[in-house]
Amino acid sequence: MKRCEYLVAREGKQIVGAISLFFEDKTCKIDDLAIKQEYQGKGIGTKLTERAEGIAKRRGCNKMWCFSSKDLNACGFYLKLGYNLEKIMKKHFERRDILYFGKILKST
Numbered sequence: 001m002k003r004c005e006y007l008v009a010r011e012g013k014q015i016v017g018a019i020s021l022f023f024e025d026k027t028c029k030i031d032d033l034a035i036k037q038e039y040q041g042k043g044i045g046t047k048l049t050e051r052a053e054g055i056a057k058r059r060g061c062n063k064m065w066c067f068s069s070k071d072l073n074a075c076g077f078y079l080k081l082g083y084n085l086e087k088i089m090k091k092h093f094e095r096r097d098i099l100y101f102g103k104i105l106k107s108t
Ligand SMILES: CC(C)(COP(=O)(O)OP(=O)(O)OC[C@H]1O[C@@H](n2cnc3c(N)ncnc32)[C@H](O)[C@@H]1OP(=O)(O)O)[C@@H](O)C(=O)NCCC(=O)NCCS
Pocket: 032, 033, 034, 035, 036, 039, 040, 041, 042, 043, 044, 045, 046, 047, 066, 067, 068, 069, 072, 073, 074, 075, 076, 077, 080
């Protein structure tokens, strides 16, 4: 089974958002998630993340997780989607605070 998966959101032929996933030990890490600036705030990030969670569940994962840098300002987004801020690593990478978010996946 592939350990990485990539999902994209398209507007016509243009890719306007993407998420990359890494699967390990029944967990799914969101490696990267980015929505083109002019398409942010339209629900695309939510849809991509929810699709990723569906894939992770079907693969038997019980947890989603990701790192985010404090200055990326994605904290509100992850909290809104039910992720918990489980850990803050102070000045961890290039003097930036790194946030660890996790979400337990409920089996349906
Ligand atoms: C963070 C990001 C992925 C969110 O995707 P998006 O498509 O813009 O988000 P959505 O439109 O699905 O927003 C869902 C909810 O989260 C909220 N939200 C989104 N970005 C937010 C932010 N930076 N801070 C606080 N809340 C945020 C929205 O207000 C929305 O809430 P609402 O339904 O009450 O309006 C996107 O803005 C992005 O690519 N940012 C730059 C790169 C980045 O930070 N990536 C994350 C790296 S870990």
